[in-house]
Amino acid sequence: MYGICNLSIVPLRLEPTDLSEMVNQLVFGEHFTVLEKFKKWSKIKLSYDGYEGYIDNKQYENISEELYHQLNNQEQYYSGELIDFIFDKDNNLTTVPLGARLPFYKDNSFSLNDKTFSYEGKVNHGILNKQSIVETAYHFLNVPYLWGGKTPFGIDCSGFTQTVYKLCGFKLLRDASEQATQGDVLSFIEESEPGDLAFFDNEEGTITHVGIVMNDYNIIHAHGKVRIDKLDHSGIYNTDTQQHTHKLRVIKKIV
Known part of the structure; x- marks a missing residue:
């Protein structure tokens, strides 16, 4: 199973409980492998750096294996604003922080699963100088x-x-x-x-x-x-x- 973070910032915890310490965070657009899924929590492994921890099942979307591998092989675009908004087709707003990933970004829009979002802020892309x-x-x-x-x-x-x-x-x-x-x-x-x-x-x-x-x-x-x-x-x-x-x-x- 695979998933992607569809909220601005989500805690990744050491143990499967809200009382457990936060050891890391997911920001919007980060994808991962679901190692184990329980009633309220999933143990996940981030694709970007291999970090493992527990995430609330209500705070991510499932994605297909095909999409997971597409995201691994795709050029990466990130929000370059300290804080900004993305809009879906119904003009619902979601905040995204600096470093949020914008999957399949092109011409001020990107997609997450079957949803398309618009984003008009600064974008970081490619390898910059030192x-x-x-x-x-x-x-x-x-x-x-x-x-x-x-x-x-x-x-x-x-x-x-x-x-x-x-x-x-x-x-x-x-x-x-x-x-x-x-x-x-x-x-x-x-x-x-x-x-x-x-x-x-x-x-x-x-x-x-x-x-x-x-x-x-x-x-x-x-x-x-x-x-x-x-x-x-x-x-x-x-x-x-x-x-x-x-x-x-x-x-x-x-x-």
Whole structure:
């Protein structure tokens, strides 16, 4: 079985209950495999990054296997506005956040199952240059931190980097520890360029944080909110508290 998210933002939970923690989110247009289906919940696996969790059965539409594979092989178009509206043929409105997928987009319209929608906002499509990574990251500045979030209404550190890279045409895995397995290691911070990823670990050596390198040894990352701090050989230096908050582990060049 297969499904697609037909609502603006839907929580993906660790366990099949509304009381369980949100570990990720689906945004409009994301499709997935249904691994198990229960009375109220489905265990799913996202096509984009393979992430698994539980979603409420009332918060998605079933799609055919044929459509699932078409979506996998189709060029991807994403909403480029922080928040915008889509309209169906009866002029019913649905809000979509930055990064929502627009399946089969062409000439300001797209389709989801047998429904056609119009969308007149900015569209992100194709592979952009590396400088676009930092430019896109600025759109999320001051967005509040939210565990499992990946939208302008709340985002976590790896949701931030994944979404920014996605909008620029590059694929990252979901969690910081997974993203750290991608790309090439840089030996020194001086080798880094704007758009590279910096990873940080805890006292046990587990990678728990990630941010995007900027010019002049700055970094943009989600910590309390999406913010800009200084990056040095020790890690992140918080410009508000005047202290280091994260210990640098490695810098990776993805692009």
